[in-house]
Amino acid sequence: MRVILLSLALAAPSPQAGLQGPSRTGWEAIQNGEPEKAASAFREALSANPRDALSQAGAGVAAHLLGREDEALRSLKKALELNPDLSYASYMLGQVAYAQGDLDLAIRSLERALKASPGSRTLAAQIEQWKKEAALHDTFVQRPGARFTILFEGPAQKAVADRVNAVLEQAYVRIGRTLNEYPPETITAILYTKQQFRDITRSPSWAAGVYDGRIRIPVQGALRDPGELDRVVTHEYVHAVLHSLAPRGVPTWLNEGLATYFEPGDHAWLTQRLRTANPIPLRMLEESFDRLDGEDALVAYAESCVAARVLVERLGPSFPTFLQYVGNGTSVDQALLLFNISPDDIQREWSRRAGTK
Ligand SMILES: [Zn+2]
Known part of the structure; x- marks a missing residue:
């Protein structure tokens, strides 16, 4: 019931201190959640200096955030060819490789990152966890x-x-x-x-x-x-x-809502909960549900399912295109307007069906 995607890796601080020019612009854009802008800034930096390992790593992270995972792996590997000690690139390569299911490369990359920062307990713990996983899957x-x-x-x-x-x-x-x-x-x-x-x-x-x-x-x-x-x-x-x-940009309520909506069977058992529960506003459900306790999590899934149903029904055959817009970084409200659907209407319809105020 739970989706974990890799933007978590962005919790790592970006290495832009002391940088100037397009490379700095690129890292700032990554921190501001603007991967297209970042990708274009790193392209500019690399055309001026193709051997700039940090910009190559930045291009990899931007590609990852745009959902272009093959390109992300290529750029991060190239960054490490240019500068084998660039631990940020090793760290990110580890995360992207893990998300792509390449556990061996993930472990090797993090071990390389750990060599560069030997004291890091977070890295050591992550490596140990992934090794346990690899050992289990081997059996x-x-x-x-x-x-x-x-x-x-x-x-x-x-x-x-x-x-x-x-x-x-x-x-x-x-x-x-x-x-x-x-x-x-x-x-x-x-x-x-x-x-x-x-x-x-x-x-x-x-x-x-x-x-x-x-x-x-x-x-x-x-x-x-x-x-x-x-x-x-x-x-x-x-x-x-x-x-x-739509590898990015889909708010959790829409992601979980659709996953629940498409489950076989009816969801009366779930949506009935909403009659007695304290409602949670959808805008509070943009991020992971992990911090919710079991009771609130059920309410979150039920509300999300209702919201997904409203959107699927209102958008009809346009729904896949709508999702593509959202995956390209358009907000849900803006994407609705592109189909001449008023976000307020959707909100009212959702409140009515979810039984919330
Ligand atoms: Zn789920």
Whole structure:
């Protein structure tokens, strides 16, 4: 139920101190959340000095923020060729590689960053965590496929893995039809025990699954309630599709709302909660739901689901194009106006259906 994307990596301070010219402009743009501006400033810096490792790293970070992950990996690797000691580039390469599912490169890159700043406990802890993950996955069985690769613990989980694969294949067609998006890359789904899932993802206790570049789901005993398994698998797959369609800029309420909206089954059980709950304004739900407790998280998902439904219904066949605008950095309100839909109308409709004031 939870989507973790990589802008977290931007918590690292940008290395612009003492810089001048377009390179400085680029780093400032990254800090201000303006990746297009950053990309163009770094292009300018690199055309004047193609061997400027820091600008190359900046171009990589900007590409990452624009959802161009291959370009991000290329630029960050190039930055490290130009300056092998540039620990910021090693750190970012580690984060992007991890999000792309290349755990080996992720670990090697962070080890390189740690060499440059040997005292960093955060880096050491991150490396240890990723090594644990790699060691666990090494013991897993792979069920390879063209669209989906499923990793699972062994023969006992084979039936669950088959079901997860079947649900993903169905979701690929059904959600593809509505969102007009068929992710081109093979998507990996990893099936864990409950304990492994908590250890690897460090999710809040209410989380039933995670998408962080890979779909991760605890499946112990899942076939006792196959409907619930199908719901969680579909939910996480929607996050994967949205990441492919609009890799950034989608507020959490819209991301989680769509993932919930597309789950099979009806959501009466969820939306009923809204009759008795204290409403949370949507603008408070732009960022991760992780800090919410279980009760508030349910309200957040229910409200988000209602909002997603209103948007899908109002935009109809234009919905995928609307999402693309949002993914390109247009705010939800501005994107609505492009389709002659008043954001106030949407807000009123949402309040009415969610039963909030
Ligand atoms: Zn979710």
